Amino acid sequence: IRRWVSVPPELSHIPQVPILPLLHSYLSGEVEEQRVKRVILPFAQKSRSNVVLLFCFGEWMVHVLDAKDGKRFMEDRAVRKQAVPETMLLWRLTGRQNVFTAEGEMWRRHAKIVHDALHRTTPIEQFASLARSMFEMLGTGGRIRWNDYTHRFTLDAVGTTVIGHDFKALLKPDGPFVQKYHEVMKAISSPPYIFIPSLERWLPRTKVRALVDDLVEDFRLLLAQKRDDQGNDMITYMFEDPEMTETEFRDNVIVTFMGGHDTTAGALSTLVYLLGAYPEVQTRAREEVLRIMGKEEPRMEHYAKMPYLNAVIRESMRYKNPSNVTIPRVASIPLQIGSYVVPPLTPIVLNMCAILHSSNLWSDPEKFEPGRFLKTSKVEEGSWVPFGLGPRQCPARTFSLYEQRVLISMLLRKYRWTVPTDSIHHGYIKNAFSPFALSLPYDVYIDFTRLTNSTE
Numbered sequence: 001i002r003r004w005v006s007v008p009p010e011l012s013h014i015p016q017v018p019i020l021p022l023l024h025s026y027l028s029g030e031v032e033e034q035r036v037k038r039v040i041l042p043f044a045q046k047s048r049s050n051v052v053l054l055f056c057f058g059e060w061m062v063h064v065l066d067a068k069d070g071k072r073f074m075e076d077r078a079v080r081k082q083a084v085p086e087t088m089l090l091w092r093l094t095g096r097q098n099v100f101t102a103e104g105e106m107w108r109r110h111a112k113i114v115h116d117a118l119h120r121t122t123p124i125e126q127f128a129s130l131a132r133s134m135f136e137m138l139g140t141g142g143r144i145r146w147n148d149y150t151h152r153f154t155l156d157a158v159g160t161t162v163i164g165h166d167f168k169a170l171l172k173p174d175g176p177f178v179q180k181y182h183e184v185m186k187a188i189s190s191p192p193y194i195f196i197p198s199l200e201r202w203l204p205r206t207k208v209r210a211l212v213d214d215l216v217e218d219f220r221l222l223l224a225q226k227r228d229d230q231g232n233d234m235i236t237y238m239f240e241d242p243e244m245t246e247t248e249f250r251d252n253v254i255v256t257f258m259g260g261h262d263t264t265a266g267a268l269s270t271l272v273y274l275l276g277a278y279p280e281v282q283t284r285a286r287e288e289v290l291r292i293m294g295k296e297e298p299r300m301e302h303y304a305k306m307p308y309l310n311a312v313i314r315e316s317m318r319y320k321n322p323s324n325v326t327i328p329r330v331a332s333i334p335l336q337i338g339s340y341v342v343p344p345l346t347p348i349v350l351n352m353c354a355i356l357h358s359s360n361l362w363s364d365p366e367k368f369e370p371g372r373f374l375k376t377s378k379v380e381e382g383s384w385v386p387f388g389l390g391p392r393q394c395p396a397r398t399f400s401l402y403e404q405r406v407l408i409s410m411l412l413r414k415y416r417w418t419v420p421t422d423s424i425h426h427g428y429i430k431n432a433f434s435p436f437a438l439s440l441p442y443d444v445y446i447d448f449t450r451l452t453n454s455t456e
């Protein structure tokens with residue numbers, strides 16, 4: 001083990017996060033955000049370094065904890081995404097010919113279509129219609145497990161607007177497709193297999209592999225149907241590209257399906273929890289929504305006039321950032337990052353969680369304070385990185401922000417809500433383990449009450 005985890009001499013000049021607390025954190029299934037706050041950030045602060053070395057996925061990686069240094073390396077043309085480990089079932093599911101994992105010419109081709117498609121329209125009416133379906137289920141209110149609703153809402157949002165297929169997750173949460181997806185995600189998320197990908201070679205999980213292949217086949221069938229039933233969605237735009245192969249279509253459907261709903265679901269779970277936990281913030285946001293939007297259907301221009309609602313969403317995504325780290329990058333040449341030279345082919349990660357919680361960049365970072373986004377400094381503005389940085393940052397930033405704005409503004413018009421006194425999240429919002437290092441709060445019970453003068 002000592003040889004396996006010993007630091008290669010060419011990296012020994014970079015401060016190393018102590019290995020034992022890290023291994024303990026991985027093996028105990030600690031979520032990424034806790035590891036960053038409990039182990040990585042305190043170590044970085046003690047060693048006064050924004051660049052640290054840590055052992056992860058069976059190798060040593062450099063983590064960048066500063067937005068300025070991060071931007072510089074993410075924009076460097078010599079930097080590319082590290083090839084994903086072939087054995088990992090997660091990548092068997094997504095495939096590797098998609099906008100998320102591809103590089104070079106293939107990435108440019110896929111990225112162009114994805115960007116064009118996501119910027120052609122912002123589907124505010126579809127988000128509003130899904131919000132109404134959700135309200136039908138919420139009825140007059142009561143205690144509900146909100147994180148289930150957010151997953152169903154975002155799954156239908158990405159299904160109808162990006163993939164062009166209605167999974168009907170809001171109406172039928174126990175539908176066979178949704179069930180199978182959750183089963184697969186649960187099976188492939190086993191922490192030992194995530195942190196030591198080669199385990200899959202030593203102790204292969206044939207049943208899980210078959211389950212993954214079965215789901216991939218379902219996506220392939222869904223695409224075949226889509227060819228005969230085209231619409232106003234990203235996959236239909238992809239059909240316009242004569243160079244796109246069947247495998248590329250399939251891999252892009254899967255990756256946008258996965259990247260497109262868990263992330264925003266986590267963000268919406270946190271946002272509603274925080275508004276419930278801070279009633280004064282909820283009241284102020286509701287007043288703004290009623291003043292600007294009144295009884296009207298949500299429109300883009302409404303949100304341009306809601307600085308407080310936008311500040312609440314930005315602070316919620318900072319305080320509990322939905323995505324914690326980027327996937328590792330490598331460069332073909334030595335890179336200067338901060339005061340260190342990083343040798344070629346060393347995996348480098350932008351640690352967004354650390355950047356969003358660094359006391360060097362934010363005043364009182366562990367305080368939920370939406371007001372900070374009404375008057376951000378230049379450093380804070382540049383350090384708001386929940387969607388990543390550089391050319392590979394999230395192409396669906398605007399899509400996701402409107403999805404959150406529409407649902408939350410309509411929810412504020414229709415309901416008031418509180419967090420039950422026995423919530424497990426009091427004091428600290430707890431995330432489920434995620435193989436993508438996402439922040440996915442679980443068991444977020446919320447007590448909703450329909451407003452008597454509701455305008456919906």
Ligand code: HEM
Nearest residue numbers: 100259260263264267322323326327387388392394396400
């Ligand atoms: C709160 C919501 C979201 C967050 C926080 C988020 C975050 C991110 C981050 C941090 C990256 C960069 C990853 C890296 O550099 O390794 C990324 C990339 C990506 N995201 Fe999102 N995302 C969100 C929503 C979405 C949605 C709704 C979609 C699709 C509809 C989507 C599709 C993608 C794709 C395709 C990429 C890969 C881009 C590329 O490599 O060129 N994301 N996202």
